[in-house]
Amino acid sequence: SAVISQKPSRDICQRGTSLTIQCQVDSQVTMMFWYRQQPGQSLTLIATANQGSEATYESGFVIDKFPISRPNLTFSTLTVSNMSPEDSSIYLCSVEDARTASTDTQYFGPGTRLTVL
Amino acid sequence: RKEVEQDPGPFNVPEGATVAFNCTYSNSASQSFFWYRQDCRKEPKLLMSVYSSGNEDGRFTAQLNRASQYISLLIRDSKLSDSATYLCVVNIGDDKIIFGKGTRLHILP
Numbered sequence: 001s002a003v004i005s006q007k008p009s010r011d012i013c014q015r016g017t018s019l020t021i022q023c024q025v026d027s028q029v030t031m032m033f034w035y036r037q038q039p040g041q042s043l044t045l046i047a048t049a050n051q052g053s054e055a056t057y058e059s060g061f062v063i064d065k066f067p068i069s070r071p072n073l074t075f076s077t078l079t080v081s082n083m084s085p086e087d088s089s090i091y092l093c094s095v096e097d098a099r100t101a102s103t104d105t106q107y108f109g110p111g112t113r114l115t116v117l
Numbered sequence: 118r119k120e121v122e123q124d125p126g127p128f129n130v131p132e133g134a135t136v137a138f139n140c141t142y143s144n145s146a147s148q149s150f151f152w153y154r155q156d157c158r159k160e161p162k163l164l165m166s167v168y169s170s171g172n173e174d175g176r177f178t179a180q181l182n183r184a185s186q187y188i189s190l191l192i193r194d195s196k197l198s199d200s201a202t203y204l205c206v207v208n209i210g211d212d213k214i215i216f217g218k219g220t221r222l223h224i225l226p
Contacts, residue, residue, distance in 0.1 A: 001163075031212055041218065042204060042216040042217060042218040042219055043161065043204075043216040044216075045213065045214075048212065092160055092161075096212065104149050104208050104212060104214070105151065105163060105166065106163075106214060107163065108160040108161050108162070109160060110159070110160050111159075111160050113158075
């Protein structure tokens with residue numbers, strides 16, 4: 001499967017600031033996704049990062065709060081803007097790996113653990 | 118009804134025992150199903166896909182029951198290293214997958 005890295009692995013931020021999380025994949029992938037996992041909860045899809053066009057956001061998530069870039073087929077960024085303590089969470093990127101037999105199988109990066117004070 | 122429901126557990130099981138847990142889903146049009154494993158403070162990792170005919174991978178067996186809209190995971194001869202949270206994942210179309218909240222499994226020595 002694809003090898004996925006994320007930066008930073010963790011951060012502690014002050015409320016009102018913004019943090020940009022990077023996701024790098026070792027191969028070109030069509031589909032990249034950003035998820036949030038709040039403490040004790042499962043994963044919730046924030047948006048699908050589309051190469052060459054705006055991201056597609058899920059209900060409850062908006063571009064102003066979570067701007068996403070996807071400049072090419074191996075890289076994406078998620079920004080958490082104007083942070084509040086409620087944004088404390090793990091943020092994960094995932095990809096669908098076209099090299100696998102099942103094109104709808106997703107593989108996850110190691111996550112970014114964000115704490116907002 | 119929630120889209121994907123799991124018993125949160127924890128399941129406390131002695132080493133060597135067999136354990137099974139189920140997951141129900143609400144979208145009858147769902148086509149793909151998966152079990153992921155998530156260790157504490159780690160990302161989810163694909164354990165196995167679940168096919169209509171069921172599938173087996175070593176000590177792990179996954180089954181799908183479309184009529185009742187549930188999938189199951191059976192772990193035989195459990196090992197201490199099987200301790201983790203097991204996430205049921207359902208593809209609802211358009212490349213979107215929904216995660217259950219997970220079932221925590223503790224294998225006891």
